[in-house]
Amino acid sequence: MSPSFAPLKNDTFLRACMRQATDYTPIWLMRQAGRYLPEYCATRSQAGSFMGLATNVNFATEVTLQPLARYPLDAAILFSDILTVPDAMGLGLSFAQGEGPRFANPVRDEAAVGQLHVPDMNKLRYVFDAVTSIRKALSGQVPLIGFSGSPWTLACYMVEGAGSDDYRLVKSMLYSRPDLMHRILQTNADSVAAYLNAQIDAGAQAVMIFDSWGGVLADGAFQQFSLAYTSQVLARLTRKGVDDQVVPRIVFTKGGGMWLQEMGQLDCEVLGLDWTMNLGKARALVGQHKALQGNLDPNILFASPDQIEAQVRRVLDSFGPPHQDLHATGPTHIFNLGHGISQYTPPDHVSCLVSAVHSYSRALRRVA
Amino acid sequence: MSPSFAPLKNDTFLRACMRQATDYTPIWLMRQAGRYLPEYCATRSQAGSFMGLATNVNFATEVTLQPLARYPLDAAILFSDILTVPDAMGLGLSFAQGEGPRFANPVRDEAAVGQLHVPDMNKLRYVFDAVTSIRKALSGQVPLIGFSGSPWTLACYMVEGAGSDDYRLVKSMLYSRPDLMHRILQTNADSVAAYLNAQIDAGAQAVMIFDSWGGVLADGAFQQFSLAYTSQVLARLTRKGVDDQVVPRIVFTKGGGMWLQEMGQLDCEVLGLDWTMNLGKARALVGQHKALQGNLDPNILFASPDQIEAQVRRVLDSFGPPHQDLHATGPTHIFNLGHGISQYTPPDHVSCLVSAVHSYSRALRRVA
Numbered sequence: 179m180s181p182s183f184a185p186l187k188n189d190t191f192l193r194a195c196m197r198q199a200t201d202y203t204p205i206w207l208m209r210q211a212g213r214y215l216p217e218y219c220a221t222r223s224q225a226g227s228f229m230g231l232a233t234n235v236n237f238a239t240e241v242t243l244q245p246l247a248r249y250p251l252d253a254a255i256l257f258s259d260i261l262t263v264p265d266a267m268g269l270g271l272s273f274a275q276g277e278g279p280r281f282a283n284p285v286r287d288e289a290a291v292g293q294l295h296v297p298d299m300n301k302l303r304y305v306f307d308a309v310t311s312i313r314k315a316l317s318g319q320v321p322l323i324g325f326s327g328s329p330w331t332l333a334c335y336m337v338e339g340a341g342s343d344d345y346r347l348v349k350s351m352l353y354s355r356p357d358l359m360h361r362i363l364q365t366n367a368d369s370v371a372a373y374l375n376a377q378i379d380a381g382a383q384a385v386m387i388f389d390s391w392g393g394v395l396a397d398g399a400f401q402q403f404s405l406a407y408t409s410q411v412l413a414r415l416t417r418k419g420v421d422d423q424v425v426p427r428i429v430f431t432k433g434g435g436m437w438l439q440e441m442g443q444l445d446c447e448v449l450g451l452d453w454t455m456n457l458g459k460a461r462a463l464v465g466q467h468k469a470l471q472g473n474l475d476p477n478i479l480f481a482s483p484d485q486i487e488a489q490v491r492r493v494l495d496s497f498g499p500p501h502q503d504l505h506a507t508g509p510t511h512i513f514n515l516g517h518g519i520s521q522y523t524p525p526d527h528v529s530c531l532v533s534a535v536h537s538y539s540r541a542l543r544r545v546a
Numbered sequence: 547m548s549p550s551f552a553p554l555k556n557d558t559f560l561r562a563c564m565r566q567a568t569d570y571t572p573i574w575l576m577r578q579a580g581r582y583l584p585e586y587c588a589t590r591s592q593a594g595s596f597m598g599l600a601t602n603v604n605f606a607t608e609v610t611l612q613p614l615a616r617y618p619l620d621a622a623i624l625f626s627d628i629l630t631v632p633d634a635m636g637l638g639l640s641f642a643q644g645e646g647p648r649f650a651n652p653v654r655d656e657a658a659v660g661q662l663h664v665p666d667m668n669k670l671r672y673v674f675d676a677v678t679s680i681r682k683a684l685s686g687q688v689p690l691i692g693f694s695g696s697p698w699t700l701a702c703y704m705v706e707g708a709g710s711d712d713y714r715l716v717k718s719m720l721y722s723r724p725d726l727m728h729r730i731l732q733t734n735a736d737s738v739a740a741y742l743n744a745q746i747d748a749g750a751q752a753v754m755i756f757d758s759w760g761g762v763l764a765d766g767a768f769q770q771f772s773l774a775y776t777s778q779v780l781a782r783l784t785r786k787g788v789d790d791q792v793v794p795r796i797v798f799t800k801g802g803g804m805w806l807q808e809m810g811q812l813d814c815e816v817l818g819l820d821w822t823m824n825l826g827k828a829r830a831l832v833g834q835h836k837a838l839q840g841n842l843d844p845n846i847l848f849a850s851p852d853q854i855e856a857q858v859r860r861v862l863d864s865f866g867p868p869h870q871d872l873h874a875t876g877p878t879h880i881f882n883l884g885h886g887i888s889q890y891t892p893p894d895h896v897s898c899l900v901s902a903v904h905s906y907s908r909a910l911r912r913v914a
Contacts, residue, residue, distance in 0.1 A: 346888060349845035353853055396821035396843040396884070398860065435804045436822050453764035454804050475764040477717035485721055492766065516764070520714060 181310050181381055181420060184318035191253040192321050195384060195426035195447050197469050197507035203494060203539035204252035205532055206323070209518030210245040211257045215525060217244050228273040232258050238308040239315050246319065248525065249532045253320050253384070256312060256377070258305055260327030260388055263369050264336045266297035277340075284339030286347065291358045296369045299376050306380040313381035323428075324382030326374050328389035329366035329407035336362065345394050352403060359403060367407040371414040378416045378425050386428040386450070387411060393433015393452075400437055405444075412445050428471060432517060438463045453516030457497040461509055470497065471512040474531075479523045483530040490534040494542060502543060513539075549678050549749055549788060552686035559621040560689050563752060563794035563815050565837050565875035571862060571907035572620035573900055574691070576798075577886030578613040579625045583893060585612050596641040600626050606676040607683050614687065616893065617900045621688050621752070624680060624745070626673055628695030628756055631737050632704045634665035645708075652707030654715065659726045664737045667744050674748035681749035691796075692750030694742050696757035697734035697775035704730065713762050720771060727771060735775040739782040746784045746793050754796040754818070755779060761801015761820075768805055773812075780813050796839060800885065806831045821884030825865040829877055838865065839880040842899075847891045851898040858902040862910060870911060881907075 186192070191204040212218055221241050225231035232238060242257040261279050265271035270282030285291055299306075313322050327335075335341075337348035352359045374385045392404040412427055419425045430450025434441060441449055442464040451460055451472035460470055478489045493513070501508025513535045519528070554560070559572040580586055589609050593599035600606060610625040629647050633639035638650030653659055667674075681690050695703075703709075705716040720727045742753045760772040780795055787793045798818025802809060809817055810832040819828055819840035828838055846857045861881070869876025881903045887896070 344845070344888060346845055346848065346890065349843065350848035353843075353846050353849035353857070393822065396841075396846075397824040397827075397864075399843070400822070433801065433822070436824075454761065454768070454801070456765040456804075459765075473764075475717065475721075475767070477712070477714055478721050478764075480714065480718035481721035489721070496765075520712060522714065 181313070183313050183381060183421065184316075186318045186321060186383075186421075188252060188320045191512060192383060192423070192426065194510040194512045195428070195469050196424065197447075197467075197501075197510045199500070199502050199504050199508070200510065201540065201543065202536050203500065203511050203513050205513035205535045206251050206253040206255065207245070207515055207519050207528070208255075210251060210255065211241045212519060213521035214519055214523040214528075215244055215248070228259070229271065232262070233304045235304060235307045235311045238304075239311045242308075242312045243315055245528075246316075249528055250536070251320065251532060253323055254312065254316055255323040255386075256305070256309055256325060256382070258308065258325070260325070260331065260390070261335055262302060262305055263297065263326065263366070263373055264332055266301040267294060267336075267365075267369070268297075269336060279335065280340045281335065284347075285336045285362060286339075286351070288355075288358060291361050294362060294365045296365060296372060299372055302373060302376070305373075306376050309377050309380035309382050313383075321383035322381065323384045323386055324374060324377030324380075325386040325388060326370045326377075326411075328387050328392065328404060328429075328431075329363045329370055329411065330395070330404035331389050331391045332366045332370070333359065333362050334391045334394075336366075345391070352399065363403060363407045367410045371411045374411070375414070375416045378419050381420055382425065383419055383421075383423065384426045384428065385415065386430060389429065389431040389434065392431035393436075397436065400434070401440060404431070405437070405440060409444055426469075430471070435460070442468060448512065450514065451516065457493065457511065461497060466509065469510045469512060471514050473514070473516040476515045476517055476520050476523070479519070479527045479531065483527065486527060486530050487534045487538075490531060491538050494535070494539055499542065500539075549681070551681050551749060551789065552684075554686045554689060554751075554789075556620060556688045559880060560751065560791070560794065562878040562880045563796070563837050564792065565815075565835075565869075565878045567868070567870050567872050567876070568878065569908065569911065570904050571868065571879050571881050573881035573903045574619045574621040574623065575613070575883055575887050575896070576623075578619060578623065579609045580887060581889035582887055582891040582896075583612055583616070596627070597639065600630065601672045603672060603675045603679045606672075607679045610676075610680045611683055613896075614684075617896055618904070619688065619900060621691055622680065622684055623691040623754075624673070624677055624693060624750070626676065626693070628693070628699065628758070629703055630670060630673055631665065631694065631734070631741055632700055634669040635662060635704075635733075635737070636665075637704060647703065647708065649703065649707045652715075653704045653730060654707075654719070656723075656726060659729050662730060662733045664733060664740060667740055670741060670744070673741075674744050677745050677748035677750050681751075689751035690749065691752045691754055692742060692745030693754040693756060694738045694745075694779075696755050696760065696772060696797075696799075697731045697738055697779065698763070698772035699757050699759045700734045700738070701727070701730050702759045702762075704734075713759070720767065731771060731775045735778045739779045742779070743782070743784045746787050749788055750793065751787055751789075751791065752794045752796065753783065754798060757797065757799040757802065760799035765804065768802070769808060772799070773805070773808060777812055794837075798839070803828070810836060816880065818882065819884065825861065825879065829865060834877065837878045837880060839882050841882070841884040844883045844885055844888050844891070847887070847895045847899065851895065854895060854898050855902045855906075858899060859906055862903070862907055867910065868907075
């Protein structure tokens with residue numbers, strides 16, 4: 179039986195995803211529940227470890243809501259990690275202190291590829307339970323976004339076994355044994371589709387696919403090894419959530435601006451952009467059928483409030499006037515950073531960012 | 547008095563830079579004198595350290611020529627490092643074992659910026675002496691390329707003090723104190739222009755500006771803090787070398803494909819491209835007045851010879867037919883990797899690469 183939840187009070191983010199007119203430009207931040215918040219660090223230290231935090235429904239709910247208590251953000255995003263899926267496949271995820279993620283059992287040869295399977299979704303029950311718990315705790319304040327890594331981005335970590343600066347192992351497999359790479363990617367696509375659908379069934383109101391490492395691929399390889407599998411996932415997603423509302427699908431390829439025209443053909447509602455892309459140019463390239471999300475350089479949050487405001491205006495202006503026709507769809511923008519917020523960000527600079535986005539985007543609509 | 551050198555036997559690379567027809571597509575490789583070659587490792591271990599190698603004219607000459615003894619490459623590139631210039635400014639460069647470069651005195655505040663000056667070019671005499679020595683040792687076999695980091699890329703290292711994955715310090719300065727950043731960049735532009743001109747006077751036959759970190763900048767910031775200073779350097783370069791031949795200028799911005807149209811306006815002869823850019827699309831965007839250099843993913847060299855050949859054909863085909871009119875200039879392509887060659891590359895795979903480029907590009911011209 180589907181859970182039932184309180185009615186949504188702030189639908190600005192969902193409306194913008196569906197290219198409907200809004201009173202202002204909604205904003206949320208990638209990694210908004212994170213180490214720059216002292217209350218997050220306190221909960222994490224209670225939990226003992228990153229995975230201790232992510233796998234505990236109460237902790238995950240608590241940290242997801244923390245940034246919303248501080249800032250009038252327009253969406254919440256599930257607190258979790260993209261590597262939960264390969265962990266459930268049996269790869270043995272750990273986060274060593276001060277280092278990134280690491281897999282005990284990376285997938286580097288034919289035997290390891292042969293053993294890969296779509297994980298039993300019960301192993302990821304803690305994620306779906308967190309989604310339901312967060313939705314309840316939100317009480318309709320703002321919508322909840324679920325997410326997953328893209329099939330390619332998961333494959334990068336699964337083959338490399340950790341982060342990488344040259345992607346030598348995963349690209350060696352891609353070029354030497356494309357058959358093995360396609361098998362991994364197919365398993366990942368099947369897993370990601372099931373994983374996101376279970377998040378939707380648990381109450382997620384939008385879903386985002388993070389193709390964090392799509393931008394390291396060569397032209398040609400990107401289309402074949404990343405975009406094609408993202409596209410497969412999109413085609414298999416449940417279109418309506420537990421409230422019978424459409425669930426918008428967001429795709430973010432870091433460093434993917436080069437392929438924006440091709441991404442414009444994806445069957446999704448929103449494209450996320452990093453800070454290298456001009457939003458006006460992106461709008462022209464992508465065409466009328468996608469909302470755009472992004473794209474402030476997170477490092478701007480180290481500057482003074484005045485400078486942050488100036489950069490917010492620059493980003494909003496670069497998108498150009500959002501449409502205001504209540505009876506039609508048209509170009510819309512969802513404000514975000516072009517990448518996750520830095521752990522060193524001063525929390526009060528985020529207040530300044532959110533307030534600048536809300537007030538300047540309202541002013542823009544009055545002028546237009 | 548200018549040094550005099552043996553006449554050039556293979557001008558294919560220089561002709562392609564000047565958009566003149568060639569019998570085949572010339573090839574050289576970024577970091578072609580490097581750790582993937584056992585003979586390089588032997589010389590480096592004699593020299594004791596990376597800077598011991600770079601600052602010794604005989605060693606630098608020896609390693610520059612090593613790849614040419616193995617492979618019929620169409621150009622040599624000075625063996626050196628982009629950080630010689632800030633080292634000569636007094637920042638104290640060192641390369642710790644197994645780590646990247648590090649500066650003892652990074653430039654992080656107004657006082658440090660105030661002390662920066664264009665270095666006395668005599669401190670870089672070892673580089674210019676190496677250029678002359680290499681030119682002599684080459685005996686006209688192929689042309690010699692000199693190089694420098696771009697003003698922005700040097701600034702990244704000067705402020706961060708080492709490599710970085712988020713460029714937090716340099717971008718914080720850029721956004722908080724753009725005045726300081728512009729002062730650093732102006733000093734760097736003045737230094738780079740003097741440095742490249744001294745290389746040209748010492749015998750360099752082409753010069754390349756490596757904007758290795760241009761691609762980390764936000765749209766808008768790239769144009770202001772990277773492109774504008776690269777453009778200043780280009781305008782001040784000596785146009786003819788010691789042989790009274792035009793010295794082609796190559797600009798390579800890693801991750802800069804987004805700004806290719808703007809780079810097409812630079813006053814240079816060649817644009818280098820990383821592997822994310824489709825060469826045919828680049829050719830259409832850049833227009834008729836630049837040669838293009840690139841752009842095989844270096845990781846392809848870990849695949850089998852058959853697969854390397856297939857990828858070479860793909861890159862050559864993506865550029866499309868090179869022009870063959872001996873009486874006019876037109877579109878030309880210089881084959882290269884999209885980034886420096888990996889230290890783990892099997893040396894015999896490089897033979898296969900060079901031979902595939904030469905033979906397939908000759909065949910293409912017969913068909914066209």
